[in-house]
Amino acid sequence: MFARPALRQLVRLNRPFSTSAVRDADFTHAVIGGGVVGLAVARQLQGREGTSTVLIERHSHPGTETSSRNSEVIHAGLYYSPTSLKTKLCLRGKHLLYDYCARRSIPHMNCGKWIVAQDSQQMAELEKVHTFSKTIDVPTHFVSLDEAKRREPDVRAEAGILESPTTGIVDSHSLMQALQGEFEDRGGVCAFNSPVSRIAPIRNGTGGWEVHIKDCEEPITVEVLINSAGLASIPLYNSIVGPEKAIEPFYAKGSYFSYSGSHPKPKTLVYPAPTPGLGGLGTHLTLDMAGRMRFGPDVEWVSDPNDLSVNNSRLTEALDAIQSYLPGIDRDAISLDYAGIRPKLGKGGSVVGGTGFLDFWIKKEEGYEAWVNLLGIESPGLTSCLAIAEEVEGILYK
16 A cells, blocks of 8 residues: 555556556556445456556545444345345345455354334334345245244344344454455555545547546546545546536435443344335444444434534434333443444435335446446445445446
C-alpha cells in the first residue's frame, strides 16, 4: 500500500502494465472505494493475467464506513425479490464467503437465525418468508414452541418461529484484511489517503479515464473505472453524468446497542418478523465471534452521510422492540454503541411482500467506455461481496 504523496512515483514503476484500450495508461482498472465490496472487486480483477489494478480510498484504512459499521451477518437470502440481483448474489455470495473464510481461517460461525412472530399478522409474514425460501432453494423450517423453550428459553415468540440454518456471522475486519492482502499479493496497488477530486473521461478517441486525486499534480490514467464508493458512489456518479441523469441519494442511519448484562444468553441470532416498507429488518439480536450480544440497527433517514453520532432519542423505542422478543433483558444494561449508514436508492421496502423493492445497481453505464457503477450496495452487500466481484468481472469481460 502507499499514501498519497508516493502515488506518481509508484505509477511510473507500474506503467508497463497497460493493455490496449488506453495507450500508456497508468493502470488497467481503478476501483474507487476500499470497502469490503471494493476490496473484493479489486482482488477479482487483479487476478486477470496482464492487467493492473489500483484501489483508491479516501480514508487511511479500508472499510471504515458501512463495511465496518453493520451487523456482520452472513445472510441466507430470504428477503429479496426472487429475480433480483440481491437474491442472486446473496445466494452465490453466501457459499463463496463460507468457503473463503474456511480456506483463509477467517473467524466466522454458521450459528443460524430465528425469525420470531408475536401475533397472527407477524406470523403471516413468516409464512411468506418460508414460502419464498422454497422457491429459491434456501432451507427454512418452523420451530415448535416446545422445542424453542428447550433450545432458547429466554426468547419470546408467542405466535411462531422460523429458523434459517444457513445464516451466520463473520469478522468483517479479518475478512477485509484477507482480501486486501490477497489483492496486494497479486500485485495490486492500494492508494489510501487519496480522496478523488474529479474524474473525467478521456475524449481523444481511445476511451479511458483520468482520475484526479486531491493535492496530486497529475491525474492517474486508467482504462476501466469501477465506482464502488459506497456512501459517496451516487455523488461520484452524478459528478460525471451531470444534472440531467443525476440520481438522488438516500441515507439510512442505524444505531447499534451493546449489552453489558450476564443474562440472557441466546446462542442464535434473533430477528423480529419483517415489516414491509420499514427500510430494514428491524432491531435484531446479533452475536460477535466472542458470543457477546448486540442489537440493531434501527432506521433513521438522514441527509448527511458523515453524521455517525449516536444519541439517546431512539433508545426507549429500541428497548421496547428488543424486549418484545427477549423479555428478560436488563434494560439498564443496554447502551448506545455505534452507528452505521446504509447507502440507498430510495425509501422503499426491502422485504418479501414490501413495496418499492430496491435492488442493487450494478451495471455498465451506456455512452461511456468501460465504466461500471455499484450503487445502493447495502445489505446483503457484505454477504454478496465475492459474488459482486464475479458479477463486475463478468460485465467487463463476458
